[in-house]
Amino acid sequence: ELQIHKSLVNKSKENRFIGDWFKTGDKVKMVDDESFIFISREDSYINTGGHRVNPIEVEDLILDIAGVSEAVVYGKPNSILGTILCAEIVTKKSSKDIKMALNQKTDKYKIPAIIKIVNHLELTRTGKKSRINE
Numbered sequence: 001e002l003q004i005h006k007s008l009v010n011k012s013k014e015n016r017f018i019g020d021w022f023k024t025g026d027k028v029k030m031v032d033d034e035s036f037i038f039i040s041r042e043d044s045y046i047n048t049g050g051h052r053v054n055p056i057e058v059e060d061l062i063l064d065i066a067g068v069s070e071a072v073v074y075g076k077p078n079s080i081l082g083t084i085l086c087a088e089i090v091t092k093k094s095s096k097d098i099k100m101a102l103n104q105k106t107d108k109y110k111i112p113a114i115i116k117i118v119n120h121l122e123l124t125r126t127g128k129k130s131r132i133n134e
Helices: 055-063 095-103
Strands: 003-005 021-023 026-030 036-041 046-048 051-053 068-078 082-091 114-118
Touching: 046 068, 046 082, 051 055, 055 068, 055 082, 055 095, 082 095, 095 114
Parallel strands: 082 114
Antiparallel strands: 003 021, 026 036, 046 051, 068 082
C-alpha cells in the first residue's frame, strides 16, 4: 500500500495519519527500485447483484474499445441490486456502442447499467479519477 509521509501532505483535518504516515488506500506494484504502478484501491470492489466487480478491470475493458480516451467506473446505490455499475466515458461513440462492444468482451454483470458520455473526467483534489457514488 502506498503511504505518504505527513510532511508531504496538507494539514487538513480530514487526513488521518497513522504515526507519521498517511495511508492512501492505493495498492501499488514496484516496477524497479525507483518506479511503481497503481494496481487498485483498497476499497475498489463494487458488489452489484451479488457479484464483486473490480471497476478498474471494467475501465480497462472500456479503454480497449477504439475511440475511447478516458473512463471511470463507479457504483451508484440501487434499491434492487444494492449498487449498480455506472461509467463516465470520454468518447465520440454512443453508450449503446460501448455496451455492445463490452457485451462481446465480458460478463453481463460487468457492463455498466448507466453510461454517461462526457467531454472530460472530474478529478479529485489529488488528481485521481473521482469514484464518488452519485
